[in-house]
Amino acid sequence: MRKKNTNLHPSLTINTMPSDVFMNFDAFLSNTETRQHSHPWGQVQLISGGILEMEAQDTRFLAPPHLAIWVPSGVMHRSYNRKPLQYCSLNIAHHLTDTFPKTTSLIKVPAIVSAIIEDFRGREINVAHSEKDQRLVQVLLDQLAEQSEQHHFLPSSKNKYLAPILLAIEDDPTNDVSLKQWAEKVHTTERTLARYCQSELGMSFTEWRLRVRYLYSMDLLRSGQSVKEVAFTLGYNQASPFIAMFKKYSGSTPEQYKNRLFE
Secondary structure, X not given: OOOOOXXXXXXXXXXXXXXXXXXXXEEEOOOEEEOOEOOOOEEEEEEEOOOEEEEEOOEEEEEOOOEEEEEOOOOOEEEEEOOOEXXXXXXXXXXXXXXXXXXXXXXXXXXXXXXXXXXXXXXXXXXXOOHHHHHHHHHHHHHHHOOOEEOOOOOOOOOOOHHHHHHHHHHOOOOOOOHHHHHHHOOOOHHHHHHHHHHHHOOOHHHHHHHHHHHHHHHHHHOOOOXXXXXXXXXXXXXXXXXXXXXXXXXXXXHHHHHHHOO
């Protein structure tokens, strides 16, 4: 978790739930960090616009907008975001979370969930009082509880060979050094590095680097670059393979993502 030049987000003093399900909406500035804390209720953290990093249960969770972070009751956690983002925590009483994962994890955010959250945000609804809004909350719970869990989107590793490589690529997502070249730099073999990628990261080196570039592309799109400019920055000769890569992870095209940002 990065600590240089961060904005420490003020903690919310909510000791008693105002309802079995309530929402908290916020807008986080760049480089915002929350204090380490826990809740006696479960919490789904949903975002739009940026990327949320969280440390919980000795694990780093990194969530782009198409994934939410589920934090069970009682789990100590803290979060950090490099770029501004719109934030929503969906807070759920413990007795309603039996069908949610037992450990902190990433879960996919279906389009209907995003739409309901934005509707509540727009109407400034934190607690559903009307029968109609209570039905919408039930849809949120049903949709999120049935999503398959993921433990990582961008896994990290402390392996002495992999760690410096992963750090270098995260610092420079356009880094195009091949696995073979990296093996020479860290004094091992390409085959050994490939094996560590599978055992430590659960995916190939190529897949891991693609995910870094996908996350970086969201920053570039946020900065106002066109889809074609982003594609070229990431090393694509044309926009179509970049669009396919972006859609593979987010479920939407880069243009659709940009349109939602600047609505």
